[in-house]
Amino acid sequence: MDTNGHNSQITIALAGNPNAGKTTLxxxxxxxxxxxxxxxxxxxxxxxxxxxxxxxTANLIDLxxxxxxxxTSLDEHIASDIxxxxxxxxxxPDAIVAVVDATNLxxxxxLVMQMFEFGVPVVIALTMIDVFEKQKHEIDxxxxxxxxxxxxVAVNAxxxxxxxxxxxxxxxxxxxxxxxxxxxxENAENAGPNGKIFSRYNFISEVxxxxxxxxxxxxxxxxxxxxxxxxxKFFGLVILVAILLVVFQTIFSWASxxxxxxxxxxxxxxxxxxxxxxxxxxxxxxxDGIIAGVGGVVVFLPQILLLFLFISLxxxxxxxxxxxxxxxxxxxxxxxxxxxxxxLISSFACAIxxxxxxxxxxxxxxxxxxxxxxxxxxxxxxxPVYTLMIGAFFGGQYVFGFISxxxxxxxxxxxxxxxxxxxxxxxxxxxxxxxPPPSFLMELPPYRLPNLRTVxxxxxxxxxxxxxxxxxxxxxxxxxxxxxxxxxxxxxxxxVTGQPSAAIATGEVSSESTxxxxxxxxxxxxxxxxxxxxxxxxxxxxxxxxxxxxxIASFAAREVLVSTLSIIYNVGKDExxxxxxxxxxxxxxxxxxxxxxxxxxxxxxxxxxFVLAMQCMSTxxxxxxxxNSWSWPLFMIGYMTALAYLGAFLxxxxxxxxxxx
Amino acid sequence: xxxxTILTNLPIGREARVTAVKGEGRVTRRLMEMGVxxxxxxxxxxxxxxxxxxxxxxxxxxxxxxxxxxxAIEVSF
Numbered sequence: 112m113d114t115n116g117h118n119s120q121i122t123i124a125l126a127g128n129p130n131a132g133k134t135t136l137x138x139x140x141x142x143x144x145x146x147x148x149x150x151x152x153x154x155x156x157x158x159x160x161x162x163x164x165x166x167x168t169a170n171l172i173d174l175x176x177x178x179x180x181x182x183t184s185l186d187e188h189i190a191s192d193i194x195x196x197x198x199x200x201x202x203x204p205d206a207i208v209a210v211v212d213a214t215n216l217x218x219x220x221x222l223v224m225q226m227f228e229f230g231v232p233v234v235i236a237l238t239m240i241d242v243f244e245k246q247k248h249e250i251d252x253x254x255x256x257x258x259x260x261x262x263x264v265a266v267n268a269x270x271x272x273x274x275x276x277x278x279x280x281x282x283x284x285x286x287x288x289x290x291x292x293x294x295x296x297e298n299a300e301n302a303g304p305n306g307k308i309f310s311r312y313n314f315i316s317e318v319x320x321x322x323x324x325x326x327x328x329x330x331x332x333x334x335x336x337x338x339x340x341x342x343x344k345f346f347g348l349v350i351l352v353a354i355l356l357v358v359f360q361t362i363f364s365w366a367s368x369x370x371x372x373x374x375x376x377x378x379x380x381x382x383x384x385x386x387x388x389x390x391x392x393x394x395x396x397x398x399d400g401i402i403a404g405v406g407g408v409v410v411f412l413p414q415i416l417l418l419f420l421f422i423s424l425x426x427x428x429x430x431x432x433x434x435x436x437x438x439x440x441x442x443x444x445x446x447x448x449x450x451x452x453x454x455l456i457s458s459f460a461c462a463i464x465x466x467x468x469x470x471x472x473x474x475x476x477x478x479x480x481x482x483x484x485x486x487x488x489x490x491x492x493x494x495p496v497y498t499l500m501i502g503a504f505f506g507g508q509y510v511f512g513f514i515s516x517x518x519x520x521x522x523x524x525x526x527x528x529x530x531x532x533x534x535x536x537x538x539x540x541x542x543x544x545x546x547p548p549p550s551f552l553m554e555l556p557p558y559r560l561p562n563l564r565t566v567x568x569x570x571x572x573x574x575x576x577x578x579x580x581x582x583x584x585x586x587x588x589x590x591x592x593x594x595x596x597x598x599x600x601x602x603x604x605x606x607v608t609g610q611p612s613a614a615i616a617t618g619e620v621s622s623e624s625t626x627x628x629x630x631x632x633x634x635x636x637x638x639x640x641x642x643x644x645x646x647x648x649x650x651x652x653x654x655x656x657x658x659x660x661x662x663i664a665s666f667a668a669r670e671v672l673v674s675t676l677s678i679i680y681n682v683g684k685d686e687x688x689x690x691x692x693x694x695x696x697x698x699x700x701x702x703x704x705x706x707x708x709x710x711x712x713x714x715x716x717x718x719x720x721f722v723l724a725m726q727c728m729s730t731x732x733x734x735x736x737x738x739n740s741w742s743w744p745l746f747m748i749g750y751m752t753a754l755a756y757l758g759a760f761l762x763x764x765x766x767x768x769x770x771x772x
Numbered sequence: 773x774x775x776x777t778i779l780t781n782l783p784i785g786r787e788a789r790v791t792a793v794k795g796e797g798r799v800t801r802r803l804m805e806m807g808v809x810x811x812x813x814x815x816x817x818x819x820x821x822x823x824x825x826x827x828x829x830x831x832x833x834x835x836x837x838x839x840x841x842x843x844a845i846e847v848s849f
Binding site for chain 2 (some may be wrong): 178179181183214215216217218221305308309312342344345347348432435436437439440441443449550551552553554555556
């Protein structure tokens with residue numbers, strides 16, 4: 112055996128089926144000192160933490176939840192690499208703690224059989240034993256251990272039962288060589304590529320028969336009764352819709368207060384910086400670039416925490432698998448997995464938590480297809496844009512005399528997003544993400560009360576990952592966008608300072624030395640120039656260069672359109688309080704040749720553009736992280752922008768042909 | 773006299789034994805790894821609202837699968 116003489120720290124791998132209680136056991140063994148990261152190059156999560164074994168600290172690695180080690184999925188590939196000691200950066204484990212659910216012994220033991228074959232010593236941690244005994248079954252742990260030729264310890268993460276014994280047994284098996292307790296049956300009947308599977312299961316059946324007694328085979332379990340209601344053909348769907356409504360209503364109403372507070376907080380920090388620091392580039396960068404940029408991302412945190420609270424609760428209780436079961440038929444028509452439903456619904460609040468929630472989808476292609484269409488769901492950041500456009504051009508209008516035009520348009524925008532998403536998913540699944548008909552095979556675990564500690568730990572882990580990873584990329588992009596709107600300075604003073612960005616400027620130096628009003632500065636900035644540059648491109652959409660500047664800025668975040676338009680049209684800085692005047696300003700705005708800059712048709716075109724365009728750098732950053740490549744987010748920006756342009760073009764030109772605008 | 777059919781056509785609630793799992797690919801392999809191998813007792817518990825997927829009970833747990841997957845499983849009851 113590998114004794115790792117150069118490194119005294121012992122490495123233990125924790126492995127088991129999904130839903131076997133592995134995460135709960137991991138949390139109870141390592142406490143709060145765990146580290147979460149990704150394995151390099153893939154999105155499989157790497158979790159590890161310290162576990163005290165007889166005074167010495169071992170490194171406990173939590174392997175992804177698995178059904179098999181045959182390396183057909185990415186998770187299985189990583190797990191078998193780790194056990195073989197072939198995963199870069201991870202020490203070959205000295206022993207494996209196999210988490211086995213006593214209520215689902217046969218299938219859980221299958222994975223253990225494979226572990227034996229890897230030649231690493233194994234200790235079995237038997238979970239759910241209390242549930243098992245409540246169901247009037249009995250298990251002979253000594254017999255099980257003797258037949259499997261490996262130690263078996265009954266554990267209960269909550270009460271701490273078996274924790275010390277587990278540590279003792281792990282120490283005992285270190286540096287021993289495990290015995291594979293069965294032989295491969297080579298006879299003709301079971302030969303072939305799947306022959307090993309037969310041999311493993313046949314042996315398991317014998318072992319279970321010898322060590323387990325079922326006193327009442329057909330006992331009606333509570334779980335089955337709950338299931339009869341929750342997956343009922345009619346009531347099941349009604350309950351699902353009701354649960355989703357409650358979840359999203361709660362996310363919206365509970366998140367709004369902390370989000371407001373965060374927004375105000377960052378505003379206050381920014382004001383404080385302005386007040387305390389001497390005016391200049393550094394102060395502007397800090398206040399408008401860094402603090403505003405990071406603040407714009409951190410405000411999403413309450414929504415993310417809440418959504419993941421609910422997702423963890425739904426998942427831990429076993430309901431999530433039922434929701435996927437109920438909806439798979441609908442989703443499979445578009446080539447997606449039933450599990451894609453919740454991430455997509457979540458994206459109506461915000462695509463960021465929605466995209467993070469796709470992790471529950473095992474098939475990489477299904478998951479990526481879901482990620483690629485999630486931003487079409489009209490998120491809450493589009494609302495201010497819709498509201499402004501509807502308020503300015505469609506307010507007080509009615510369809511059939513009583514249905515408000517605003518409501519109809521709003522609904523139409525949501526519907527447009529959904530329809531395009533369905534079409535795009537269908538196309539992606541037939542082309543770039545083409546795969547053999549995906550397997551739906553999914554365990555429906557028994558309903559269980561969620562373990563609150565696991566739920567909260569999961570929630571905070573997600574939040575931390577969001578802040579850490581997305582934060583760095585978003586910070587960089589905010590600084591770039593800020594610079595585009597800030598440089599070149601139109602006053603003489605900054606032109607002489609020889610800032611690198613100013614040096615590239617076209618040499619346009621204003622005669623004044625006092626800073627220009629914000630709208631003038633924007634006009635002369637790189638962003639303003641870009642607005643002029645793209646004017647020929649956006650003219651067929653009915654947009655002038657000023658709208659172009661706002662469009663460019665809104666690629667940082669959709670709602671930025673509103674604040675940018677306020678700056679361009681010289682409306683008071685606080686767009687919330689002054690939105691009434693912004694509506695008036697938009698109505699009165701003129702193009703450079705004196706014609707009205709906006710018509711109802713332009714407003715509609717802009718809304719269509721916003722439904723389809725990828726204008727959210729936080730989403731780009733999160734897609735980069737979740738797909739672990741730049742090509743997917745770039746592809747997303749590319750095709751969504753193309754679709755948005757096409758959609759806007761058809762809307763504007765079609766509208767003009769029909770005599771509107 | 774035992775009746776042979778595919779799992780898709782097994783009446784709900786009726787217990788049967790798997791006689792064969794057809795096919796060679798990844799899905800077949802995964803089915804077998806989940807414990808669907810010849811000789812095992814299975815039972816269709818219910819169908820989802822739109823008739824697909826189905827819930828199958830075996831080895832003391834519940835496995836959801838699409839009809840296309842159940843088509844490959846031959847049973848006898």
